[in-house]
Amino acid sequence: MAGMRLPIESHVLQAFVTEGLKPCIDHVISFGMGHFYISQSDKGGLVFGGDLDMYASYAARGNLPMVEHVAEAGMTLMPMIGKARMLRSWGGIMDMTPDGSPIIDKTHIEGLYLNAGWCYGGFKAVPASGHCFAHLLATDRPHSAAARFRLDRFRSGRGLMDEEGTGAQHNLH
Amino acid sequence: MRIDCPLCGTRDRREFYYSGHATALARPAPDAGAQVWDDYLHNRENPAGVTEDLWHHEFGCGAWLAVRRDTVSHAVLSARLVKGDQL
Numbered sequence: 001m002a003g004m005r006l007p008i009e010s011h012v013l014q015a016f017v018t019e020g021l022k023p024c025i026d027h028v029i030s031f032g033m034g035h036f037y038i039s040q041s042d043k044g045g046l047v048f049g050g051d052l053d054m055y056a057s058y059a060a061r062g063n064l065p066m067v068e069h070v071a072e073a074g075m076t077l078m079p080m081i082g083k084a085r086m087l088r089s090w091g092g093i094m095d096m097t098p099d100g101s102p103i104i105d106k107t108h109i110e111g112l113y114l115n116a117g118w119c120y121g122g123f124k125a126v127p128a129s130g131h132c133f134a135h136l137l138a139t140d141r142p143h144s145a146a147a148r149f150r151l152d153r154f155r156s157g158r159g160l161m162d163e164e165g166t167g168a169q170h171n172l173h
Numbered sequence: 174m175r176i177d178c179p180l181c182g183t184r185d186r187r188e189f190y191y192s193g194h195a196t197a198l199a200r201p202a203p204d205a206g207a208q209v210w211d212d213y214l215h216n217r218e219n220p221a222g223v224t225e226d227l228w229h230h231e232f233g234c235g236a237w238l239a240v241r242r243d244t245v246s247h248a249v250l251s252a253r254l255v256k257g258d259q260l
Contacts, residue, residue, distance in 0.1 A: 005212065005216035005217060005218060006216060006217070006219070007215035007216055007217070008217065008219055009193065009194070009217050009219055010219055010221075010244070054191050055191040055226070056193075056194070056219070056224060056226060056244050057244050057247065058221040058244045058245050059244065059245055059246065059247050063174045063186060063247070065185075065186060065187045098214070098215050154211055154214070154215040154216075155207055155208065155211035155215075156207075169193075169214070170193040170194070170215070170217065171191055171192060171193040
């Protein structure tokens with residue numbers, strides 16, 4: 001709409017819910033090596049997910065190979081969930097940046113600001129990122145906590161981040 | 174999702190490694206400047222609809238393919254071989 005090309009490629013990330021079970025997990029468990037997380041909802045369903053499908057997608061649904069992969073990661077972490085029956089799954093659209101970090105910045109277009117590229121994270125960062133974004137809107141200067149989330153880091157290489165040490169390149173995060 | 178490899182026929186998505194948009198084939202000249210290289214390396218059209226991206230048939234024939242695909246429906250429309258010197 002604004003005619004800007006951004007360093008963002010949209011991918012699909014699936015999540016899954018099982019049938020309701022008696023309370024068995026009272027906190028979130030994440031499994032870094034398997035890129036797997038799981039918690040239990042108030043209704044008893046286990047809510048879990050894992051890796052991106054790893055291709056550009058706006059379908060809001062994924063494919064079966066990643067369903068299998070996530071289920072295997074879950075069984076690796078906690079075989080006790082093996083008999084739980086899965087009720088539903090869905091795919092969310094993830095705005096992936098090359099370095100896996102977000103963009104909070106003004107653009108070259110007057111009055112147009114960006115708060116984007118939160119990849120598959122960001123939900124818990126909403127209050128803090130909103131605070132930083134409001135600071136940017138009000139003062140036209142980046143908040144100190146968000147100073148490294150500038151759009152021009154990709155062009156200059158200055159402060160280019162790479163959360164996993166895999167390289168600041170599309171499809172690696 | 175299945176991809177039609179021109180050499181192997183229709184194969185499961187699991188045989189392929191995804192390597193991003195086919196814009197990687199249009200490599201700029203070394204002296205094209207920071208803005209052109211930034212655009213090439215990072216910025217994307219990111220279409221909702223038909224796109225063309227690169228897939229490596231790593232658990233098949235080893236060929237690199239440029240695959241035309243719909244990002245909304247996941248339909249695979251066509252695939253063509255890409256020469257190594259284009260990458």
